[in-house]
Amino acid sequence: MLPSSPIRPLAFGLAALLGFAGIPPAVAQISAAPAILLRPAAVFDGQDLHPGWAVLVEGTRIKAVGPAAQITAPVGAQTLELPGLTLLPGLIEGHSHLLLHPYNETTWNDQVLLESQALRVARATVHARRTLEAGFTTARDLGSEGADYADVGLKQAIDQNLIPGPRLLVATRALVATGSYGPKLSADVDVPQGAQEADGVDGIIRAVREQIGKGADIIKVYADYRWGPNEPSRPTFTQDELNLIVRTANSAGRPVVAHASTPEGMRRATLAGVETIEHGDAGTPEVFRLMKQRGVALCPTVAAGDAISRYRGWAPGQTPLPERLQQKRLSMAAALKSGVTLAIGGDAGVFAHGDNARELELLVQDYGLTPLVVLRAATSGNARLFHLPDRGTLAPGLLADIIAVPNDPTQDIMALRQVKLVLKGGIIFKQP
Numbered sequence: 544m545l546p547s548s549p550i551r552p553l554a555f556g557l558a559a560l561l562g563f564a565g566i567p568p569a570v571a572q573i574s575a576a577p578a579i580l581l582r583p584a585a586v587f588d589g590q591d592l593h594p595g596w597a598v599l600v601e602g603t604r605i606k607a608v609g610p611a612a613q614i615t616a617p618v619g620a621q622t623l624e625l626p627g628l629t630l631l632p633g634l635i636e637g638h639s640h641l642l643l644h645p646y647n648e649t650t651w652n653d654q655v656l657l658e659s660q661a662l663r664v665a666r667a668t669v670h671a672r673r674t675l676e677a678g679f680t681t682a683r684d685l686g687s688e689g690a691d692y693a694d695v696g697l698k699q700a701i702d703q704n705l706i707p708g709p710r711l712l713v714a715t716r717a718l719v720a721t722g723s724y725g726p727k728l729s730a731d732v733d734v735p736q737g738a739q740e741a742d743g744v745d746g747i748i749r750a751v752r753e754q755i756g757k758g759a760d761i762i763k764v765y766a767d768y769r770w771g772p773n774e775p776s777r778p779t780f781t782q783d784e785l786n787l788i789v790r791t792a793n794s795a796g797r798p799v800v801a802h803a804s805t806p807e808g809m810r811r812a813t814l815a816g817v818e819t820i821e822h823g824d825a826g827t828p829e830v831f832r833l834m835k836q837r838g839v840a841l842c843p844t845v846a847a848g849d850a851i852s853r854y855r856g857w858a859p860g861q862t863p864l865p866e867r868l869q870q871k872r873l874s875m876a877a878a879l880k881s882g883v884t885l886a887i888g889g890d891a892g893v894f895a896h897g898d899n900a901r902e903l904e905l906l907v908q909d910y911g912l913t914p915l916v917v918l919r920a921a922t923s924g925n926a927r928l929f930h931l932p933d934r935g936t937l938a939p940g941l942l943a944d945i946i947a948v949p950n951d952p953t954q955d956i957m958a959l960r961q962v963k964l965v966l967k968g969g970i971i972f973k974q975p
């Protein structure tokens with residue numbers, strides 16, 4: 544876990560002027576922010592590294608990006624000299640659960656069953672701050688895991704500048720087939736579930752519309768899961784049910800993403816028209832080829848399996864690679880060979896929020912991707928997959944979501960562990 548420091552509203556020292564009834568807001572709210580000229584050693588614009596470039600921010604947006612000599616700051620602009628640092632677009636977390644905390648602290652079952660929603664939301668505010676401080680200015684949060692619509696409120700609190708956090712895309716409750724999810728106690732007791740159960744034509748249409756009506760930006764469906772303890776994952780929804788979920792969500796302008804790790808669950812979700820498949824642990828060359836053909840991306844969440852293996856006693860370099868991770872190495876090799884597009888998301892929540900860079904590191908260290916490929920995917924790539932044309936690239940007119948790290952992250956991915964500067968919408972949340 545990264546050490547965290549409390550966020551101070553650094554933006555231009557105006558926070559004190561903006562207080563309500565004498566209480567300063569948690570986050571400075573600037574209506575007409577002046578310009579900021581950022582002068583780093585280099586700029587990674589979401590595609591390539593450009594030594595000697597600078598970035599001019601005006602208000603909430605980027606005004607200019609290019610060779611430092613060609614950018615003039617307007618009168619009154621603040622200049623931030625950032626020697627030795629590289630600027631890059633705010634990173635985009637593709638798979639988080641702000642309402643969960645690491646399973647080695649409290650099991651998933653206990654979080655869902657024993658923790659009050661108030662406690663979970665209070666924790667989530669801390670998770671949101673840590674995510675932002677780690678340089679992730681946007682997160683696709685894929686399910687509240689039993690905390691109902693708390694993610695919608697969390698998103699509003701961040702958008703209203705009440706708490707610091709990333710811009711959120713939320714999935715709310717997520718959809719599961721009756722009986723397929725958890726927690727499970729004895730057959731005699733019905734306990735609250737970590738997602739919404741829905742089946743058949745009427746049930747599914749109603750559940751999808753309910754979630755959208757209450758604020759879901761995305762519909763998440765579990766296309767397979769363990770039906771009981773100590774058994775492997777098996778498909779849950781039928782092909783017709785998955786088709787209906789996608790049709791209902793798409794007609795309201797919402798994409799669908801699927802949790803799936805079995806070849807059959809992945810195949811059905813792909814044929815139904817989901818946009819990304821989460822995990823894909825037992826994916827085969829055939830199903831990855833089908834995904835590639837249909838334009839479905841894979842969000843491999845390698846950090847989640849890594850974390851769970853460690854919780855179960857795996858000590859890298861000292862104990863043999865667990866079977867789960869051996870399988871993941873093979874399926875990822877098949878995925879990469881197929882050319883399927885990768886979304887970058889670690890399943891943060893299984894492990895500590897603020898440690899989000901772990902996914903990018905593991906993709907480089909254990910799965911053979913280059914830092915440049917991973918960085919492109921976590922910025923401009925995720926932005927394109929998640930329909931966010933206003934971010935993920937440093938270019939004039941786009942949101943001023945910008946971070947800075949030491950040295951050259953396109954050569955050394957570990958540089959992401961030292962985020963020195965975080966701007967979101969032109970507001971400075973962390974600075975050297």
Ligand SMILES: [Zn+2]
Nearest residue numbers: 638640685890
């Ligand atoms: Zn997840």
